[in-house]
Amino acid sequence: MAKGAETSTGPTADRLRRGPYARGRAAREQILDAALALFGEAGYRGTSLRDVAQRAGLSHPGLLHHFPRKEALLEAVLQRRDEVDAAQTGLDAARGRAVLDGLVALVARNAGAPGVVELFCVLSAEATAPEHPAHAWFAARYRRTVRLVAAALEEVAADGRLRSGVHPATAARGVVAVMDGLQVQWLLDRGGVDMAADLRAHLDGLLSEPLSPPSR
Numbered sequence: 001m002a003k004g005a006e007t008s009t010g011p012t013a014d015r016l017r018r019g020p021y022a023r024g025r026a027a028r029e030q031i032l033d034a035a036l037a038l039f040g041e042a043g044y045r046g047t048s049l050r051d052v053a054q055r056a057g058l059s060h061p062g063l064l065h066h067f068p069r070k071e072a073l074l075e076a077v078l079q080r081r082d083e084v085d086a087a088q089t090g091l092d093a094a095r096g097r098a099v100l101d102g103l104v105a106l107v108a109r110n111a112g113a114p115g116v117v118e119l120f121c122v123l124s125a126e127a128t129a130p131e132h133p134a135h136a137w138f139a140a141r142y143r144r145t146v147r148l149v150a151a152a153l154e155e156v157a158a159d160g161r162l163r164s165g166v167h168p169a170t171a172a173r174g175v176v177a178v179m180d181g182l183q184v185q186w187l188l189d190r191g192g193v194d195m196a197a198d199l200r201a202h203l204d205g206l207l208s209e210p211l212s213p214p215s216r
Contacts, residue, residue, distance in 0.1 A: 028066050030056040035077045040115025044074060044123060071133035078123075078137060081116065085109065091148075096159065099152035100203050101211055107179060108196035117183050124180070146172045153206070161208050171206055178202050 034055035038047040049070055053063040067073040086092040089109060091102040110117050127138040146169075153168035162168070179199060186193040204210040 024066070027056075027058060027062070031058065031063055031066055031073070032077055032080050035073055036081065036116065036119075039074070039077060040113075040119045043119070044126075049073070074123075074134055075137050078134065078141075081120075082141070094152075096152055096155035097161070097207075097211065099148060100156075100207075103149070103175070103179070104196050104200050104203070104211065107182070107199050110183070111186070111195055114187065114190065118187055121180075121183055121187065142176065145176055148172075149175050156207065163206055163208050166206050175199075175203065175206075 031052060035047070035052045038051055038055055041047075042051075049063055049067070050060050052073065053060045056063065067076065083092075085106055089102045089105040091099065091106065094102045123134055124138055126132055127134040129135065150168045150172035153162060153166070153171055156162045157166075157168060179195075182193065182195045182198055186195050200211055
C-alpha cells in the first residue's frame, strides 16, 4: 500500500460512517423543530405526521423512518424541550439556591414562547388520563421535578437559609404547583401576570434570605 493511503478502518471510512449518521441527526432535529412549532400552533391532536413532514421539508416515509408513531414523536419533542431548557438555564448542573434561580430563569424563558407554554398546559392536563400517550412521561417528569426542588430546598436548609417550619418535600410540591398555576394565569392574561417575578416572590417566602436579584 502506498505511503499515506487510508485503510477501511482509517479516516476516510470514519467520515463515510459519520456522513449518514450526521444527516440522520440533522433530519431528526428538523423534525423535532417542526413538530414543536406545529404542536404549539395547532395542538397535538390537530397536527398529523404528514403536517410535520411537510414543515420539516421531508417526505412522509422519511419522517416515519425516524418516528414511526406520533406518540414517539410527542415524547421526543417534550424530552428535547426539557433538555434545551435545562442547558439554557443551568438547571442541568445546578444545586441548592442555584436550582431556585434556575427555575425563575426557566419561567422567564417560557414567557418568550407562549405556544410552547400552551402546548405544555394542554398536554399535561390531557395526559392525566392513563391511556394518553404522554401519561407516563408526564408522571415521571413531575416526580423528577419535585425531587429536584426538594433536594435543592434540603441543601438550602443545610446552609441555614430555609425558613423555620418549611418542609422541603411539601414545599417542593407547592413550588411546582405555583409554576403550573402561573402558566395558566399568564396564558389568560399575558399583560397582567409576570410569571418570573411572582415565582421569585413565592420562593423568597420560603427562604430566610431572598434570592439574588435578576441580572440586568
